[in-house]
Every structure is written in C-alpha cells, then in structure tokens.
Amino acid sequence: MSYDAVFLDVDGTLLWVDMDVRGYVEDLAPYRRNGDLTVESARGPVWKSLRRHIKENINHPTSGELARFKLENAVRTARELEIEAPSPLLTEVAERRISFNPYPEAEGVLRELGSRGLPLYVVSNWDILLEKVLRDLGWMNYFEAVVVSAVVGSEKPDGGIFEEAIRASGVIDPSRAVHVGNDPVSDVRGARARGLDAVLVDRDGGGSPEATATIPDLGGLPDLPGFEGK
Ligand SMILES: [Mg+2]
Numbered sequence: 001m002s003y004d005a006v007f008l009d010v011d012g013t014l015l016w017v018d019m020d021v022r023g024y025v026e027d028l029a030p031y032r033r034n035g036d037l038t039v040e041s042a043r044g045p046v047w048k049s050l051r052r053h054i055k056e057n058i059n060h061p062t063s064g065e066l067a068r069f070k071l072e073n074a075v076r077t078a079r080e081l082e083i084e085a086p087s088p089l090l091t092e093v094a095e096r097r098i099s100f101n102p103y104p105e106a107e108g109v110l111r112e113l114g115s116r117g118l119p120l121y122v123v124s125n126w127d128i129l130l131e132k133v134l135r136d137l138g139w140m141n142y143f144e145a146v147v148v149s150a151v152v153g154s155e156k157p158d159g160g161i162f163e164e165a166i167r168a169s170g171v172i173d174p175s176r177a178v179h180v181g182n183d184p185v186s187d188v189r190g191a192r193a194r195g196l197d198a199v200l201v202d203r204d205g206g207g208s209p210e211a212t213a214t215i216p217d218l219g220g221l222p223d224l225p226g227f228e229g230k
Contacts, residue, residue, distance in 0.1 A: 001176070002228045005169035006113060007123040007147075007191070009156075009181030010130065013201050013218070014106045015137075020097040021046050027093045028078070031085035042081055049077040050098070057127035058150050066128055066150075070094065100133050105219040110142040112222050116229025122146040123165045123179060125155045125186065144169070156183075157190025166194070178226060180218075184208035199224065 011017055021043050029037040052073055060069040074090035083090075113120060120143050124130055128150045134140050147165045154160025162179070171177045174195035181187025182201045188208045191198040200211035201218060208214065213224050221227060 001226060002230065003118065003176060003178045003197070003226045004173075005119050005121060005165075005171045005177040006227070007121045007162075007165050007169075007177065007179040007196070009179070009183070009187050009201075010122060010124040010126060010134075012182035012203065013180060013187075014110075014139075015100050015102045017050065018099045018101055019046050019050055020099065024093060024097045027097070028081075028083050028085055028090075031078075031083045031089075033082045033084055035082075037081060037083065045077050045080040046097075049073055049094070052076075053127070054125070058125075058153070058155055061128060061150050061153065063128065067091075100137065102137060103218060105217055107139070109218045109221050110139065113227065113229070114142050116222075116227070118227065118229050119144045119169065121165055121169055122148075123156070123161060123181075125149040125161075156181075156186040157193065159190075159194050162191060162194040162196065166196075178212070180221065184210070197226070 008014060022039050024046055025037050025039050025042050060066040071087055071091050074094045075087055078085060078090050122143050126148050128148065130148045131146050145168045147161060147168055149155040149161055152161050152164045166174055169177060175197065178197040178199060179187060179191035180199040180201060182203055184200060184206060188198040188200050188211045192210050197212040200208045200214045202214050202216055215221060
C-alpha cells in the first residue's frame with residue numbers, strides 16, 4: 001500500500017522560524033527612549049511577540065485584519081522595550097528580521113516524494129500568508145494544495161483542519177493518508193484522532209507512543225513503508 005496523500009506540517013518539519021534579535025536591535029536602537037537597547041534585553045520581548053503572533057493570528061483571517069494585528073503586535077513589543085519609532089518602521093523591521101529557514105534535507109525530500117507521484121499537501125497552523133512564504137522559497141510547485149489554520153478557522157490538533165485536508169485531497173479512507181509533523185500533540189495525536197497515519201519528525205527526541213513511525217529528520221521519510229509511490 002502506498003499512501004494516496006501525504007500531509008506535511010511546516011514549522012519544525014520543513015523549516016524553522018528564526019528571529020534576528022541582533023538585527024532588530026540594530027534597526028531600532030536609535031529610537032530607544034532612554035538607555036541602551038541591548039540584544040539581551042530585546043531577546044525576550046521579540047520572541048514573545050512571535051509567540052503572540054502564532055497564538056492569535058487565527059483571529060485575523062483577512063489581509064486587512066492581519067496587517068492591523070501585526071502593527072499592534074509590533075507596537076506592543078516596541079513599547080515593552082521603550083522604543084518610540086514610527087509604526088510603519090516597526091512593522092517593516094519585524095518583517096525584515098524574521099526568517100524562514102528550510103532544513104537542509106527538506107527540499108530534496110519534497111522533490112523525491114513528488115517524483116514518485118505522491119500527492120503532497122501542506123497542513124499547517126499558520127497565518128493567511130503561508131502561501132507567500134512557500135512561494136518565496138520556490139516550493140509551491142511541490143504541493144497540490146495548502147491547508148492553513150487561519151483560512152480554515154481550525155488549528156491542529158482539532159479535527160476541522162484535518163477534515164479540510166482530507167476533503168481537499170479527495171481521499172475517501174483516511175487511513176490511506178499520512179500526516180508528517182514534529183509535534184506529538186498537534187500533528188500526531190490530531191492526525192491519529194482523525195484516522196490518519198502519523199509520522200513524527202522527532203528533531204528534539206521527545207518521541208510519541210501514538211506515531212505510526214518516528215524519524216529523526218525528514219531524510220528517512222522516503223524509505224518508510226507507504227511512501228513508495230505509484
Ligand atoms: Mg510544527
């Protein structure tokens with residue numbers, strides 16, 4: 001049996017998100033109200049701002065709402081750091097100092113699975129701009145569709161987003177599809193609860209008893225049973 005559809009998580013699975021705190025400080029130190037803006041003092045608030053974005057973006061499902069939310073988030077972070085800069089600059093810096101970094105093996109594995117005729121789908125907890133990130137990486141051609149929490153209105157591990165992925169893929173028997181991700185709860189438990197197989201990409205070695213298979217990084221994915229293709 002080769003899977004009829006392969007669903008893939010993004011953050012922690014295909015790429016990692018990084019914040020260039022040093023760059024943020026470089027850009028905004030001139031706007032600090034009093035005293036020096038140090039990398040050490042900025043690190044906490046800058047990462048907290050990313051976590052806030054991840055947690056709350058689902059409440060902002062249009063580009064206008066998302067832009068407003070990003071602005072408010074950037075202003076809030078600046079305020080915590082006693083930075084007084086024009087708002088457009090704050091959002092511009094936030095945008096410039098975040099980066100999306102593919103794991104070294106990710107693109108080769110996408111290409112290999114694609115060449116075997118396995119239909120690939122992104123299933124991600126992300127804001128409505130995920131397609132732009134994937135397009136900028138030159139990855140959109142690897143995927144039949146991109147299923148995003150902020151668009152669907154449901155976040156993993158909830159069933160709704162998996163339901164939408166199953167619908168988009170046209171898979172009739174969920175056990176003929178597999179979800180691949182790095183989170184034991186969002187990815188593995190969520191997918192298993194919906195009847196999908198689940199591969200844990202266990203980069204931090206935490207494990208999951210519920211996973212159909214566990215691999216340390218994506219490199220081993222094409223060798224797992226079910227990934228032979230047509
Ligand atoms: Mg993830």
